[in-house]
Amino acid sequence: MAVYVKSIDAKHLVEIGLEGFYGPSAPERAQFNPNSYATQVGTDFIRNHQALGVDFASVHIYPDSWISQTISDAHLQFTKSWMEAHIEDAEKYLNMPVLFSEFGVSSKDPxxxxxxxxxxFSTVYNTLLNSTKKGGSGAGSLFWQLFPEGTEYMNDDYAIVLSKSPSTSNIISLHSTRLAIFDSLCSRKCKWGCKKKGGLDTFLYRDEL
Structure with missing residues (x-):
């Protein structure tokens, strides 16, 4: 299907949209899966993204669905290792950027x-910024999901209404600002990002701007 899409529109970016679970092509990476079931669902992050015509890798992050619905620091530890493993594999095996195309936490979780x-959110963003700082393959993130006021009746318990979530909104805004500053300083000749140092550290890691 990827090749077929390319035959119609060669400039159309194609991705798969899987959760990112590791499969039989890389059994040593199964340690990063959230549970044993993840290896049995028929997906294989590395092998699937080596298909001809796929432009970038995509991964989801839902520790409250995959590990336990009860909130704990284990969710944060998993998130960091999960992201770092996929960033490393995108660089080492796939030679493509990786987008964390869905992440979130349900307000109904105990x-x-x-x-x-x-x-x-800060764990996701800081892990991405660490990749950005190194010119790595961490390409971006899309949280699930943003709602405008008045549409909360469609909320699946993961929704964020910015005006009603000021602290989370500030974290999202700060991350966006950091990326915009980085983008303004980054050389377009870089593969995925800019490896410049010095002033970048200040812009990327200050708590406030």
């Missing part, structure tokens, strides 16, 4: 609070 959601 022990949920907005403070944990902020920690979760």
């Amino acid at each position: 022990g949920y609070n907005s403070s944990f959601r902020d920690k979760f």
Whole structure:
């Protein structure tokens, strides 16, 4: 299908849209899967993304669905190792950027609070910034999901309404600002990002701008 799409529109970016579970092509990476079931669902992050016509890798992050619905720091530890493993594999085996195309935490989870959601978002963003700083393959992230006011009736318990979530909104805004600053300094000749140092550290890791 990827090749077919390319035959119609050679400039159309194609991705697969899988969760990112590791399969039989890389049994040593199965340690990063959230549970034993993940190896049995028929997906294989590395092998699937080696298909001709696929332009970038995509991964989801839902530790509250995959590990336990009860909120704990284990979710944050998993998120960091899960992301770092996929960033490494995108560089080492796939030679393509990786987008964390869905991530979130349900407000219905036992022990949920907005403070944990902020920690979760910060973990995702800081892990990506570490890749950005090195000119790595971490290409971006899309949280699930953004709702405007008045549409909350469609909320699947993962939704964020910016005006009603000021602390999370600030974290999202700060991350966006950091990326915009980085982009303005980055050489377009870089493969995925800019390897410049010095002032970048200040822009990327200050708590406030």
